Amino acid sequence: MSKTTATGTPAERAEDPDLGAAGSQLSTAPKEELPGLPSLGVIGWARWFWRQLTSMRVALLLLLLLSLGAIPGSLIPQSGIDATKVADFRKSHTFLAPVYDKLGLFHVYSSVWFSAIYILLFVSLVGCIIPRTWQFVGQLRGRPPGAPKRLTRLPAYTTWRTDAEPEQVREAALALLKKRRFRAHLAGDAVAAEKGYLREVGNLAFHIALIVLLIAFAWGQLYKSEGNKLIVEGDGFSNTITQYDDFKSGNLFTTDDLVPFSFVLDKFTGTYETSGPNKGTPRTYQAALTYAKGAYGKDKTDLVKVNEPLHIGDAKVYLTAHGYAPVITVRDGKGNVVYRDAVPLLPLDSNVTSTGVVKVLDGYKNAKGVSEQIGISAFLLPTYTKGSETASTFPALNNPVLNLTPFHGDLGVDSGIPQSVYQLDKSHVKEYKDAKGQQLRDNLKPGQTMKLPNGAGSITYESTKEWANFQVVQQPGTTWALGGALVAIFGLAGSLFIQRRRVWVRAVRGADGVTVVEMAGLGRSESAKVPEELGDLAGILYDRTPGAPDPEDTDSEDSDPKDTDADSDAGSADQDDTTTPDPQVLPAEGAEK
């Protein structure tokens, strides 16, 4: 231990032979034992290991390891958070990636070693809390320990002589302390009192709440489900796995756990800053839904905003993204409509320049009457401004222009290999040529049509709808986690701000027949509050049992208090200018596990 100002802890005081039991058990913190080697035998080793694990020192090391272990997860891309980043990292770090994989660094928070740290920590916590709870229950059922022999040895002490009878003084002290909500009782020639049990209650509550929090979190992770669904205005969704675009779930989740509901996206509204340096910054996003609980539930309407999800049973529906879906009509050479749909395009930038693909798979026949597939690359500028040909200048639909590049042939969707709906496989398609022999492409405004060459049909950009992406999340145990967190805060406040302390009042008849009153206080630490409170109590008690004149002779048997009195007078001079009793409520020294 370094040579610093170690404020006296109960452990140190307990070593003081004069205090004996009086100083014990002010805290139920585990006793520090020197890490000695255990006697032989499996049980001996097991006991040694258990003691080590539940000791404060090891718990502290585990806490340190936990914070260190959490660091890599914040610096290395995590597959649970951003899988594409992980993929990029693997590509650019061919040497490091396999090493990271071995160490589980792409999923730190579910890796074996990270789990080992926190499980050990919580085992240590449980191993610490259970005995402490028993000990504390024992303290509550027992009484505050009796006064030590020499009260002068305690950190706060005062004494005076009074004409009142000792019994009178003790009764007055007992009444006073009980009124101040101390647990007080008469033990021999002194009153013993203790207060601040809520500190230990708060401490235990905090640590138990942490365990509840962890269990609730783990429970939520095991049973959670999370799916995404992109919906164009007017379309609907019902909550089954097959309807999701992508779906993730915890290990113990089953499809039966999905809350049955359905909804229709009536309208999406986005507004944006129209001027100033932040022109284009989104101001509001909201989606108007009509939803129904269960298979036959009544229709209800609700607005979903970014911070305000829709709650349906255990499930929550979040609005996570939005974009545009131009309505495209494709006609064949005879003028028959072979395709009409809103095609969601993916935004590329903050001004919602979007890109995507229209795929006409069935029903189209070319001018010769041969069945073909048509693929159209689409590129949308919601606000087209002259001079900015490839990027939108504002996120709203102020002047939408849709650039279309059609292809015909085989889109490769029947090959059995899954492909993205936003990408075109160009390996088996041909371009259309315009009159100049260039590849056919055209910019359309809503309502405009482009003709395909040689009577191959036409493509019309009818209008633009908005789409919104919804994330549907079910995570059980959230209420438990919140409850645990709230209890943890209050427990923590109690264990840090409440001071546990003991007060003793001894009244005995001195050799000359005058009653000598001694009062002493002991806290878990050297807080200024303990002597302050003692002075306060002494002042009141003194008023009830007024002082008697000091005896003339100096060699009374009760010399201890007089000695200190003399010292105190000498000492008061240098103390006055530096120390003023602290009036503010301050946390007591030393946190406990």
Place this chain on the structure above:
Amino acid sequence: MTLAAGTELATATNEHLANISNTLIYSAMAVYTLAFFTYIAEWIFGSRSKIGRTAAALTPEAKAKAAKAPAVTVQTAGGTAVLERPKVVVRTSAGSRDVPDGPGAHGGDEQGDLYGRIAISLTVLAFLIHLGGVVARAASVERAPWGNMYEFNITFSTVAVAVYLTLLALKKNVRWLGLFLVTTVLLDLGIAVTVLYTASDQLVPALHSYWLYIHVSTAILCGAVFYVGAAGTLLYLFKDSYETKLENGGTPGRFATSFLERLPASSSLDKFSYRLNAAVFPLWTFTIIAGAIWAESAWGRYWGWDPKETWAFITWVAYACYLHARATAGWKGRKAAYLALIAFGCWLFNYYGVNIFVSGKHSYAGV
């Protein structure tokens, strides 16, 4: 048309307010600079005094004397000193060093004290201007001024100064902190106006929530208190090694002597920072929980190991380590103090490091 005109007028007012805010922030920096030089004057004049309380208390002769007379100090009973009432004798426990607190930066020198008082007055003035700048900024953007790093920085240093002035007003022994505080406030504002400056703007929809007020305001307050606590811890480490050297019969350098003699005793510094850290730790817990509740409603999960969340957690665990270390044999004192500094380092990294070097869901910092 009228609506558009009204919007334009409002925009003009807002830009006007934003300019006022900028002017106020620069003025506050000027006054802080004046305060900085006045604090320096206080320290310089204070160095004339030859009070060596720590040295006197820790020399071998003094220790021999102390060994004879038990270390006893006295406090008057209660707040009202009734002459006849019994006095409470306070006995420091065995093993602790009984060192009186230093006299403060002025070192008992009258002129130094005068400069110190002027410096505090200047700090108060600068604080008021600074606060005005933050309020004008808030008025110009019509929301809480915590939407980007610039705003966070100027608010953070306001709160740090407010914490210091509050402690002073409560008659705590914190005057010695003035120079360090003003230096770092100047640094913080300097970074804010040069590197982090962002023109007034509105919030993205994800930040439209009353949780912004709850979560960010407590985060700022926690940071300010952690900062003051960390300053105390750092000085504790210096003062402690100074005391140890004296105790072992060494003679520290002249500068160290002059400077450290005027600081409070290491035990007082240690207690000071412990109390601040412990007092604000539950609030930090609350900040994280409030953030989790907000994340639950904004992103669909209350905890997702986003870098900001992870570092808030790391900071929390680091402070928890510090609080436990203080109650663990073999970790008290210097080791616990190092932990407290590491914990504050985590807080700082969570603010600057995560915003600048790591991308995550909290990336609306506007850097």
